[in-house]
Amino acid sequence: MSVGLVSTERVVLHDEDDPLVLSGGATLAPVEVAYETYGTLNEAHDNAIFVCHALTGDAHAAGHHGDPARPGWWDNLIGPGRPLDTDRFFVISPNLLGGCQGTTGPSSTDPATGRAYGTGFPLFSMSDLVSVHRRLLRHLGIDRLHAAIGGSLGGMQVLQWTIDAPDEIGRAVLVAASSLLSAQNIAFSAVARTAILSDPDFRDGQYAAAGTRPAAGLSVARMMAHITYVSEQLLDEKFGRDRVSDGPPRMGTDFQVESYLAHQAxxxxxxxxxxxxxxxxxxxDYFDPFADPRAAARAASYDTRFLVLSFDSDWRFPTHHSVRLREQLAAAGAISEHVEIASSWGHDSFLLKPPGYHERVAQFLA
Amino acid sequence: MSVGLVSTERVVLHDEDDPLVLSGGATLAPVEVAYETYGTLNEAHDNAIFVCHALTGDAHAAGHHGDPARPGWWDNLIGPGRPLDTDRFFVISPNLLGGCQGTTGPSSTDPATGRAYGTGFPLFSMSDLVSVHRRLLRHLGIDRLHAAIGGSLGGMQVLQWTIDAPDEIGRAVLVAASSLLSAQNIAFSAVARTAILSDPDFRDGQYAAAGTRPAAGLSVARMMAHITYVSEQLLDEKFGRDRVSDGPPRMGTDFQVESYLAHQAxxxxxxxxxxxxxxxxxxxDYFDPFADPRAAARAASYDTRFLVLSFDSDWRFPTHHSVRLREQLAAAGAISEHVEIASSWGHDSFLLKPPGYHERVAQFLA
Incomplete structure (x- = not known):
């Protein structure tokens, strides 16, 4: 069942008197965070599950904002009777630092200038994402989580959290994640950034003030990334070589897969x-927590249990990323298991319901 | 041994009195072709081997143009004692129709307007590439080839040739090729084209007249394509997560793999x-010769022998493309064999010398 109508809350967690100190040394204020919650926090405050979203996600993970046909991005996982059972758990889902869906990010207004931070926004790290979310947890009156779960970047953030504050997470579910990006992963990101940065409408990051948007660059970035989120097999099954028309060849969009990518963009x-x-x-790109040899020991220093899930058709973070991650944890003595789920959907499987996936999550959280 | 100093020839194969009639019905004139030859045509005119280049190749396949340190792109394969042994064979290597290295293409001058054809250049097909190269063959006084060889797009062109004129090719070597692009293949191409077309300096294809170049779009296209030309393993071995500097994280180029891609672009x-x-x-994208059920029968109708080669780390045209291609030929009765070569370099293996590769080609051509 769906959690039904929900709304996004906003809270200022850092202000000028208490700025966020980033791991690189820079400070940031104000820091506002958008978040949603589903279910009810119990009296012991020990039934909370934290959801960390992926690269382009947002706080709206479950329920709807007025149109039940447009539910949150993880609505199939969260709700009464679902694996993140809101009859039992209090689920927290924030937008992350650097985001653009209500949490402070580079397009937020810099109080010092009155315009967007743009490229003047300080670089931040996975630990900084965790710091902000830990502050949110305190704001909600919670010291320790029953569990934290995230897919892709979200899973990486959960992993960082177990290193930075191992006593705060009872169970960690890392889905389609990695403990470090490969050269190929970084390469794809580099191309996406080049597309955005070389769009003349990017205006050195001050596009809002200029009344423009680097739409072309962002489109190319998204189209390319989307190819890496789905399997070759899925694209073949869904589109193959089907065409939009049966006219003669043309330079413009003609194959169904082109039309699909244009729609995604x-x-x-x-x-x-x-x-x-x-x-x-x-x-x-810079996430590489186990480069510090003490990191895995920290993650294993409390009683956190880890479930590492991967999908056999994921070529963005293939199963060997999850296998390595789990081995790094296990070598330090962490209680961990890795399960590979069969799914033809590629990396995006973490948003879907391939057989066995939700069952494993439900079992692990229960 | 290298063939040494060579030069590129040019010949006008079609003029206004005898225009090239494209498969789509449009006509084109003049059509000039740049080509190189290595070795000597024998008296019987039966020792010629035709080389078809890949997407971004050119006529300069072997030897050098003055600097021995900068040989042609397939110099390791062509020369005295090499698999395409110029002591024995007469090797022909042209730039293809639509190219930009001496053969007529969309940036050539349209005699009707005095400026570049630009996007007014008619679309053409794999068969049109073959038509132009068959005309070049006639110009050189050759009726039938000892062999034709090509990698990637070049291999696809050789395949089309065996369908369009099965009596003209004795041996066909199709390296890292395919008989049809997958949805994922088309998707990558679509992103590359979007990057170029959305670059404001593209100027609807009239960038030369405008004194601009869509450099940013073409860079993004090339960077992305390059990732697909090399294996994940190769990028890991060559660059891993190595950085250019050891300073703090930064938005600009920092990882070695980023620097490498920027250099490629x-x-x-x-x-x-x-x-x-x-x-x-x-x-x-549109190449799909076996969509016509008569095509394979045509390729098998003469005594052409086919060698289909793939590389186990190629994820641009993985081995299953070659397996399918060979099965389609074999089902029609063509004399064919497929060999998968072990190589960690990905699609670009066809330009390199993984063990067993050149040996197989030499054997097959002898």
């Missing part, structure tokens, strides 16, 4: 911001 | 044309 324009894309992909 | 700018990129990727 255009709906992405409506909801995402180019600066957030630049900054958040960079957070992923 | 910049050297590509110097040698390739955006309009050619658009048109030639479209030729590949």
């Amino acid at each position: 255009s709906s992405f324009q409506a909801r995402f911001d180019a600066l957030s894309y630049l900054y958040l992909t960079r957070v992923m | 910049s050297s590509f700018q110097a040698r390739f044309d955006a309009l050619s990129y658009l048109y030639l990727t479209r030729v590949m």
